[in-house]
Structures are given as C-alpha cells and as structure tokens.
Amino acid sequence: MKSILIIGCGLLGSSLLRRIHKKKLAKKIFIYEKSKSNISKIIKLKLPGTVVKTLKEGATNSDLIILCTPMSEYKKIIIKLNNFNLPKKLITDIGSSKIESSKIIKKFLRKNLSWIQSHPIAGSEVSGPEHGKEDMFVNRWCILIKDKNTKKNELNILNRFWKKIGSKVVFMESEKHDKIFSITSHLPHLIAYNLVKSAQDFEKKQNYDLIKFSAGGLRDFSRIAASNEIMWRDIFFNNKNNISKAIDLFVKNLNSFKKDINSKNNKSILRKLVQTKKVRSKIIKLKQDIDKPDFGRN
Amino acid sequence: MKSILIIGCGLLGSSLLRRIHKKKLAKKIFIYEKSKSNISKIIKLKLPGTVVKTLKEGATNSDLIILCTPMSEYKKIIIKLNNFNLPKKLITDIGSSKIESSKIIKKFLRKNLSWIQSHPIAGSEVSGPEHGKEDMFVNRWCILIKDKNTKKNELNILNRFWKKIGSKVVFMESEKHDKIFSITSHLPHLIAYNLVKSAQDFEKKQNYDLIKFSAGGLRDFSRIAASNEIMWRDIFFNNKNNISKAIDLFVKNLNSFKKDINSKNNKSILRKLVQTKKVRSKIIKLKQDIDKPDFGRN
Numbered sequence: 001m002k003s004i005l006i007i008g009c010g011l012l013g014s015s016l017l018r019r020i021h022k023k024k025l026a027k028k029i030f031i032y033e034k035s036k037s038n039i040s041k042i043i044k045l046k047l048p049g050t051v052v053k054t055l056k057e058g059a060t061n062s063d064l065i066i067l068c069t070p071m072s073e074y075k076k077i078i079i080k081l082n083n084f085n086l087p088k089k090l091i092t093d094i095g096s097s098k099i100e101s102s103k104i105i106k107k108f109l110r111k112n113l114s115w116i117q118s119h120p121i122a123g124s125e126v127s128g129p130e131h132g133k134e135d136m137f138v139n140r141w142c143i144l145i146k147d148k149n150t151k152k153n154e155l156n157i158l159n160r161f162w163k164k165i166g167s168k169v170v171f172m173e174s175e176k177h178d179k180i181f182s183i184t185s186h187l188p189h190l191i192a193y194n195l196v197k198s199a200q201d202f203e204k205k206q207n208y209d210l211i212k213f214s215a216g217g218l219r220d221f222s223r224i225a226a227s228n229e230i231m232w233r234d235i236f237f238n239n240k241n242n243i244s245k246a247i248d249l250f251v252k253n254l255n256s257f258k259k260d261i262n263s264k265n266n267k268s269i270l271r272k273l274v275q276t277k278k279v280r281s282k283i284i285k286l287k288q289d290i291d292k293p294d295f296g297r298n
Numbered sequence: 299m300k301s302i303l304i305i306g307c308g309l310l311g312s313s314l315l316r317r318i319h320k321k322k323l324a325k326k327i328f329i330y331e332k333s334k335s336n337i338s339k340i341i342k343l344k345l346p347g348t349v350v351k352t353l354k355e356g357a358t359n360s361d362l363i364i365l366c367t368p369m370s371e372y373k374k375i376i377i378k379l380n381n382f383n384l385p386k387k388l389i390t391d392i393g394s395s396k397i398e399s400s401k402i403i404k405k406f407l408r409k410n411l412s413w414i415q416s417h418p419i420a421g422s423e424v425s426g427p428e429h430g431k432e433d434m435f436v437n438r439w440c441i442l443i444k445d446k447n448t449k450k451n452e453l454n455i456l457n458r459f460w461k462k463i464g465s466k467v468v469f470m471e472s473e474k475h476d477k478i479f480s481i482t483s484h485l486p487h488l489i490a491y492n493l494v495k496s497a498q499d500f501e502k503k504q505n506y507d508l509i510k511f512s513a514g515g516l517r518d519f520s521r522i523a524a525s526n527e528i529m530w531r532d533i534f535f536n537n538k539n540n541i542s543k544a545i546d547l548f549v550k551n552l553n554s555f556k557k558d559i560n561s562k563n564n565k566s567i568l569r570k571l572v573q574t575k576k577v578r579s580k581i582i583k584l585k586q587d588i589d590k591p592d593f594g595r596n
Contacts, residue, residue: 096514121513124591125578131591141511176506183500185514191493192515194555195486196574198548202481208474211577212584213439215419216394216483217490219587220518226578229571236559236567247556250496251549257492258545261534269534273527276494279509280423280524286510289517293422293429295593 001161003028005062007055007077009038011124011228012094013068014047014132019165021048022134030058041129056084064161066118067093071101071234078108090154091115096181096231098145098174100238114154117145119177120167121185125226138166139287146171182242186235187250190243192224193232299459301326303360305353305375307336309422309526310392311366312345312430317463319346320432328356339427354382362459364416365391369532373402380408388452389413394479394529396443396472398536412452415443417475418465419483423524436464437585444469480540484533485548488541490522491530 004026006013013031020026029049033039039051052058059065059081067077074093081091091113095101098117105115120142124131142162146155155171162169172180199218203210214222236243260269284291302324304311311329318324327347331337337349350356357363357379365375372391379389389411393399396415403413418440422429440460444453453469460467470478497516501508512520534541558567582589 121511123514126591140513179504180506180508180511181514183497184508184511184516187496188493188515188519190552190555191489191519193571193574194548194552195489196577197570198485198544198551199481200573200577201547201551202544206477208478210478210482211580212586213419213478213482214577214581214584215438215586216421216479217486217522218482219581220522221486221489222574222578222581223587223593224515224518225574229568229575232571233564233567236555237562240559240562243559244556246496246500247552249499250492251552253496253499254488254492254545254549257488257534258542261538261541264535264538266531269531270527272495273491273530275498276491276520276523277527279494279498279512280520282509283512283517283520286512288510288513289521290595292595293424295521295595297588297590297593297595 001026001063003030003062003064005030005032005052005058005065006049007032007058007065007067008069008073009033009042009047009129010068011127011129011131012120012122012136013066014042014129015122015134015136016066016068016094016165017047017049018132018134019137023164023166025161025164026064028061030062032058038129045130047129055080059084059086059089063090064157065089065091067091067095070230071095071097071238072230074101075104075108078104081113082108082110086113089113090157092118092158094118094120095238096185096235097239098177102145102147102174114151116150116154116158117174118158118162119143119145119181120162120165123227125223127228135166137162140167142167142169143172143177144169145174145177147173178239178242182239182246186239186243187246189224189227189232190236190247191250192221195221196225299324299361301328301360301362303328303330303350303356303363304347305330305356305363305365306367306371307331307340307345307427308366309425309427309429310418310420310434311364312340312427313420313432313434314364314366314392314463315345315347316430316432317435321462321464323459323462324362326359328360330356336427343428345427353378357382357384357387361388362455363387363389365389365393368528369393369395369399369536370528372399373406376402376406379411380406384411387411388455390416390456392416392418393536394483394533395476395537397476400443400445400472412449414448414452414456415472416456416460417441417443417479418460418463421525423521425526433464435460438465440465440467441470441475442467443472443475445471476537476540480537480544484537484541485544487522487525487530488534488545489548490519493519494523
C-alpha cells in the first residue's frame with residue numbers, strides 16, 4: 001500500500017494508525033479528523049501520520065480509505081467523496097453493523113469507488129486517541145463482508161491488509177453478520193445500559209445509596225454501559241430488526257426464569273444455571289477471554 | 299476470640315480461614331466440610347486449621363460459628379446445633395440474602411444460641427478451596443444485619459471481627475439489604491445467566507457458531523453466568539419477591555429502549571445512554587472497581 005487515509009481518529013482509528021505505522025504497512029498515512037480536541041491530542045501524543053486539513057487532500061492522495069467514524073457519518077462522507085471526482089479507490093470501514101450501511105453505500109457511492117466493509121471485533125469502554133493501543137486488533141477476529149457483488153481482488157487486498165495488522169479474518173454475508181452480532185454484542189450492550197438505567201431508577205425511587213454496593217455484579221455491567229453513546233445509538237438504530245428480535249427472545253427467557261423463581265422450580269432453574277456455565281469454558285478455550293477469575297482484576 | 303468453627307470450606311470459607319489464620323484472630327480454627335473432594339483439597343493445599351469429623355466436635359469447642367455453606371443448608375445445620383445442647387454461642391453466616399434465612403433462624407434456632415447475619419460483598423465465578431484468597435474480604439463492604447432484636451454487645455463482637463478481617467462494616471435491616479442487593483447483585487446475575495441462555499438458544503436455532511465472536515460483549519456476561527449454581531438458586535429463591543419486582547422494572551425499561559430503537563428516537567435514547575455512563579465514574583470513584591479500560595485484562 002502506498003498511502004492510507006484514516007477518517008476519524010478516536011480509540012479505534014488511532015489504534016489502527018499506530019499499528020499501520022509500526023508494521024510499515026503504508027508509505028504515507030493521512031488522518032482526517034473533525035474534532036479539534038482530538039487533533040490537539042494527536043499532536044500532543046506525537047502520533048505518526050499527517051493530519052490533513054481537508055478530506056479532499058487526504059482522499060486524493062490515498063489508495064485505501066478507512067472510515068473509523070460513527071456510522072451516522074458515512075452518508076455525508078460518501079457524498080463528499082463522490083464530489084471529489086477521485087480515480088478508482090478502495091474504501092473500508094470498521095462499523096459494527098452492516099446491512100444498513102451497505103444500503104447507504106449501494107445507494108449513494110459512485111460506481112468507480114469500491115467499498116468493502118470490515119468489522120474488527122475490538123474496542124473498549126473508553127474513547128479518544130489517548131486510549132488507542134497499537135495491539136488493539138492483534139489476534140482479534142476481523143469480519144470482512146462478502147456479498148454477491150464483492151470483487152474478489154479487492155477482498156484479497158483487504159484480507160491481506162487485516163492479516164498484516166495481526167487480525168484473524170473471516171468472510172461473512174451482511175445478513176449473517178448482523179444476526180450474530182445482535183446476540184454477541186448489541187444485545188449485551190443494550191442489556192448493560194438497561195441494567196444500569198434500572199439501578200438508577202431504583203436508587204432514585206428508594207432513595208438508597210446503592211452504587212457503593214455494586215461490587216456484587218453491577219460494576220461489570222457499568223463498564224459496558226460506559227461505552228460511547230453515539231457509536232451505540234448508531235448500532236442500535238442500524239440493526240434494529242435483529243435487535244428487536246433479540247430483545248423478544250431475551251424477555252421470553254427472562255419470564256421463564258421468573259416463573260422458575262416464583263414457583264421455586266428447582267429442577268428447571270438448575271438445568272438453566274448449569275447449562276450456561278459451559279459457555280464460559282468454551283469462550284476461554286477459544287481464547288476470547290482471559291483464563292483468570294474475576295478477569296484477573298483485584 | 300478463642301476458637302472459630304467454619305462450616306463449609308469452599309471459595310469463601312477457605313478465604314476466611316486463610317485470613318483468620320494470617321491475622322491470628324483465633325487460637326484454634328475448626329473446619330467442618332461435608333464434601334470429601336474439598337477435604338482432600340484442604341489437606342493437599344496444607345490450609346491452616348483442624349478439619350473436624352463431626353459438626354458436634356467443632357461446635358462444642360468454638361466460641362464463634364460461621365456458616366459458609368449454601369443457604370439451603372442452614373435449616374439442617376440449625377436443627378443439628380440445637381440437638382447438641384451447646385452453651386451460649388455466637389453464630390453468623392455469609393449468605394447473600396437475608397429475609398428468608400432470618401425467618402428460618404427465628405423459627406428454628408434455640409433461644410440460647412445467637413445468630414447475627416453477615417454479608418461480605420466478595421466472591422468470584424470460581425468455586426472451591428483452591429481458589430480462596432487470603433485478601434478476599436479486605437477493603438470490601440460487609441453488611442451486618444441489625445434488626446429490632448439484635449443484641450448490641452453481640453453486634454459489637456461481629457463488628458470487631460470483620461474489621462479485623464479488613465472489611466468495611468455497615469449495619470442494615472434485612473428488608474433494606476434484600477432490596478439493595480436484588481438490584482446490585484441478584485438481578486445482574488440473573489440477567490447474565492439469561493443473556494447466555496438466550497445466546498445458546500439462538501446458536502442452536504440458527505446453527506451459527508457464535509460463541510467465538512463473544513469478545514464484543516457476551517464474554518463479560520459469561521463470567522458472571524459461570525457462578526456456582528447452588529448458591530445462586532438459593533439466592534434467587536430466597537429473595538424472590540424483590541427479584542420479581544426488579545425483573546418487572548428491568549423489562550419495563552427494556553421495552554422503553556426497544557420503542558426508542560424501533561422509532562429511531564434520537565433524543566430519548568441518547569438521554570438514556572449518556573445518563574448511564576455516570577454510574578461507571580461513580581463506581582470507580584467509590585473504589586468499587588479498578589480504573590482501567592476493559593478491567594485491565596488483555
């Protein structure tokens with residue numbers, strides 16, 4: 001790759017920037033960032049790459065364009081890119097849901113620009129370039145969306161790119177992607193936000209100071225519920241059909257638990273509680289989490 | 299304290315054992331443990347204290363008796379203790395819900411035996427004496443149940459005991475305790491079990507291999523859903539009225555989120571997502587969790 005433009009240099013954009021620089025994956029790296037506060041941080045942190053003043057400057061000079069902005073920004077960026085009358089370019093993004101953005105890409109992007117969507121499974125509850133990490137994507141899954149119109153040679157370019165980053169690449173259709181992540185990521189985040197919201201409501205109503213007793217479980221959820229609100233609003237809105245179905249399944253199961261509890265149905269509840277334990281061992285075996293009690297924290 | 303009997307030497311019992319020994323809080327420590335496998339582990343680990351063959355031997359020779367068993371064992375143990383015709387003793391437990399066990403204590407325990415309930419806010423998803431830690435309760439809250447019949451001098455003895463263990467002691471009525479922990483601990487555990495159950499159901503139905511993509515959120519919940527099933531069945535059953543109400547509040551809020559998502563109500567969802575973030579900062583400020591992204595794991 002001769003040159004790469006990163007649009008949006010927050011937690012994930014700056015992690016990618018650090019990694020591309022370290023692995024020497026491009027001769028030039030350009031950064032386009034709207035937030036003045038983030039630009040100050042990038043300069044203060046002495047991050048590699050060149051901050052460009054206009055999107056046009058970065059886009060014109062880059063072979064690969066990577067969007068690391070909230071998904072609600074895509075349409076605006078596409079319209080700008082179209083207007084630049086660029087030669088053939090490869091574009092990707094790192095958004096967490098895919099069906100809605102693929103519709104926008106299909107509808108608005110000029111035909112000589114190619115966009116293949118990526119989704120690296122990495123992140124954290126903190127935001128901003130100061131929290132980025134060079135090894136953010138190493139040994140993490142990266143889903144590349146392969147639909148019926150995906151061009152093989154462009155998919156290969158992206159595949160090689162993410163492998164050089166250090167990720168494990170999987171190809172998937174956008175429908176399957178959005179279904180899987182509605183369960184493994186979007187619902188868990190919604191549930192975490194909802195649990196913390198319920199605790200706040202309860203605290204207000206009862207006038208109890210309960211957050212200080214959060215070490216028995218609530219604190220784990222509060223970490224996830226501290227994630228970036230713009231990013232998560234976009235994900236919830238963009239994958240609303242799958243998330244809606246996931247909520248229904250969740251509520252159905254919760255009512256079944258409630259029934260077991262209210263009727264003290266020993267056999268039924270123990271079957272459930274034992275069954276769910278197996279998932280943890282599987283996750284650890286698959287190296288998707290560390291093998292230490294309490295995440296090794298102390 | 300001359301001598302202490304620990305009944306049930308799993309994760310928490312063995313942590314207490316290690317701490318009592320280290321801090322020299324008793325001249326003699328007795329352990330009564332039903333599980334042969336746990337007894338083998340205690341011997342192999344060379345834990346301090348004397349494993350007694352009968353409950354009677356341990357109870358007769360101890361000033362303080364601490365139950366670290368599942369709460370469903372309390373009634374059987376009380377009936378045995380009654381039959382030993384012991385002189386005046388102080389008893390406590392470390393169970394996670396209090397109203398139901400206080401009813402059993404009131405109904406069954408002989409009048410010359412005193413029982414003041416404790417609840418140290420500590421634990422982990424792993425079980426067994428091999429996972430116990432000497433500092434498990436250090437700087438953790440310990441709730442002592444103070445109801446209208448609690449004797450002040452006995453409460454003082456327990457207060458001093460837990461402070462020597464290293465815990466921060468709070469007095470609370472059982473009603474308030476069970477309400478608070480239904481929200482900060484019992485509901486989060488139920489939600490975690492339920493989320494993992496829903497993921498399993500979805501995986502089975504769709505025939506997708508989704509657990510390997512759990513790093514986006516699900517893995518955090520799977521840790522909590524790996525907790526001991528007997529302990530949690532007992533908690534859910536013993537605190538069923540409060541948990542039932544907590545489920546209703548949770549489902550009400552979840553339906554409100556669902557409505558926001560389906561109608562893409564930007565203002566309403568952002569208000570919720572921003573509001574819940576504040577709880578995380580509060581939890582960290584109160585030193586109820588570590589101040590590192592992703593719990594510092596990697």
